[in-house]
Amino acid sequence: MTAFDFEDEGLVVDVKPTWRVPRCGDCGRKVHGVHDRRQRRWRHLDLAGIKLELRYVIRRVRCPRCGVKVEQVPWAEAGSGFTFAAEREVAYLAQRTDRTTVTGLMRIAWRTVGRIIRRVIRRHREQRGDQLDGLRLIGVDELSYRRHHQYVTVVVDHERGEIVWAAEGKSAETLKGFFEALGPERCAKLEAVTIDMSGAYIKAVTDASPQAQMVFDRFHVQRLAHDAVDEVRREEVRNASPEDKAELKNTRWALQKNPWNLHDFELDKVTMVQRANRRLYRAYLLKETLLAVLDRKQINVASAKLDEWLAWASRSKLTPFVKLARTIRKHRDGILAYVRTRLNNGRVEGLNGKARVITRRAFGFHDAGALIAMLFLCCGGIHVAPTRICPFEVH
Ligand SMILES: [Zn+2]
Incomplete structure (x- = not known):
């Protein structure tokens, strides 16, 4: 922190990275060529109920590898108007409470919540390693959203009781995407798949994983x-x-x-x-x-x-x-x-019940990406801790 200002909307704090030489926002390398500078702000955690923003004159750098890119800052992801801490707080609330609570407490729109969750989930998944490892018993189901006009296909791990994969659509082609992500080696290790008796998914399973026992629950x-x-x-x-x-x-x-x-x-x-x-x-x-x-x-x-x-x-x-x-x-x-x-879908159905509630709550997200992120956040075994940090350490 270098200085601060009180404005009508709240408190604005000037900050800068601890490093001197800017880094490329894409690849993270140190870059000496500065293209231009522009003042930007990031929404941080509220301070005693007061809106708090971080302010910094951000540089665009000429990275030899990536071209002209916005420099990396330690407190936020490139392209986001929120700090990591604020995004974690939003995700923590979205995982545990309803829509009105999140938007009211954080004073942001529901669609913004959707965008934030997408980023948080992506970071989580990058850190966590491959969730598709070790799958033996899985369940496949479809969820309808937006008044039943659109669908997402969801793959559940029966053993961990978690959603491990999801994508927009409900065709054989959609599920094929899962098996492609899984790859032939892990496909060969699947022992059973619980599934709907209607045709589309059955074909995708027999094509990719013929040894797996299909179970019609x-x-x-x-x-x-x-x-x-x-x-x-x-x-x-x-x-x-x-x-x-x-x-x-x-x-x-x-x-x-x-x-x-x-x-x-x-x-x-x-x-x-x-x-x-x-x-x-x-x-x-x-x-x-x-x-x-x-x-x-x-x-x-x-x-x-x-x-x-x-x-x-x-x-x-x-x-x-x-x-x-x-x-x-x-x-x-x-x-x-x-x-x-007895691959009992009680568990999956319980998860499905939860997923259906989330689908209804996610109404208004307007895209499947945000809904899928919300499904992972609430049914993907993801642990989000609320942010408790020293006020001057913003990353
Ligand atoms: Zn770069």
């Missing part, structure tokens, strides 16, 4: 079964008499629950369905039975029961279940792998 099978019941219900509503219509319409949620979780009024609804609509009740039983098969502990029992179920569903005369049976038969091996390995 209970949650995705459950979702398909619920969809099938709902399809039958809608069809029955369409064909029902006017007085039955209203009653059938209101059974949707009751039919999705486990029987032992039903409230009395929902139980009444299921009983009504049992009495009034055999087809819909059959759909309900098919769904419940399938989920019960997946909860079996012994693989040979589960395997036999699944075959019985497949035979029943194929003969059920309910088109959505005939279709579901076809899908399940095709992926039988991966579904039974769930029973065998």
